[in-house]
Amino acid sequence: MTTTEMPGPVPAQGGGRSVASRVLSVLGAFSSERRRMSLSDISRRTEMPLTTAHRLVSELVSWGALERDRDGRYQIGLHLWEVAALAPRGLGLREAAMPYLEDLYEVSRQHVQLAVLDGAEVLYLERISSRDAVGVLSRVGGRFPAHATGVGLVLLAYAPPQAQERYLAGPLASFTARTVTDPARLRSVLAEVRRDGYVISDRQVTLDAVSVAAPVRDASDEVVAALSVVVRHGDPQPGALVPAVVTAARGLSRWLRSHPGRP
Incomplete structure (x- = not known):
């Protein structure tokens, strides 16, 4: 990306x-x-x-x-x-993603999110939530430091190497004791994301929320967005949601590949 x-x-x-x-x-x-x-x-x-x-x-x-x-x-x-709605990485991408977000929500009944990378931050384009889902700090139209979120880790992992190094050289904000703020450790996490094709971000923003995220690719195979599910720590087990998140991200990627030039 x-x-x-x-x-x-x-x-x-x-x-x-x-x-x-x-x-x-x-x-x-x-x-x-x-x-x-x-x-x-x-x-x-x-x-x-x-x-x-x-x-x-x-x-x-x-x-x-x-x-x-x-x-x-x-x-x-x-x-x-x-x-602003004319921005292709905004409303157009959101509209293309909605069927996949809705399917993922039906499976998880948790927070389901779509985000893109904008500079050093993730920008949330959409979120579907249940009433009893864990509290989160993200919101539609809101931003958050990329290294502390599941979607952000995915997007950073597939960003150009020079963009990654610029990010790693800057200050890395800490939100909980589990936030990854060591550049060497973060570099290792990004490598794991590229290897596995997904990430589980464990209580990096709040101590009761865990996110599972996967990349979305466009027709040129570049990562243009990320999907995630955010669950309460311990319920359900985040690893059980990995196949659903990866499947939804791949489904949206297939749609984007079959509709080049859109959204």
Whole structure:
């Protein structure tokens, strides 16, 4: 799987920030923790004067990238969601994967997830969950450090060697005593994933959750995504779910191979 970094906007002449840079900083100020913000919040988060923030926010509202709620705060607009849905690694991949995710959910009755690698993080495109499934920190549209998740370990394992080395050279966050943060150990885990074709990530994020993940390949045989099931530690035994997870991932891979150029 190839990974590329999104180039930043070209600065305006004279060293100032370009209009594109400012617009992107407004959109980038929103997150799962900051879904709605006042104009003052946006101005502070983007380090822009209030008048500049007001002008840009007004233009974004007119275009539909932002919406204003009844309290006068701003949130991401539907038009931006429409545009984002055109990303082939987003909605298109999710739609192709849904039948396989649903089959896997029927078998496991646990959390079933689809994720892609975006830089040094996994981005979750979809999740199906039962009411009594173990609590997890992941969410649709959310991100997480790749080394601490089952889907992330799979995606890192098949990333280009140079991308792996860059990741291993960076700080590896620890979430529990079982999180793999030693580069040598992580390198060994990635080799095991390539050898076995799946991974069992044991309580790396929370001490009561274990994930089983496998790679999804496209028509050119590149790993473009990963599927996983997340279960409560000890119930059921994660090893028993390996065949189902691998089968679902292979089924989706076959669909992508038979539909080149899609999703």
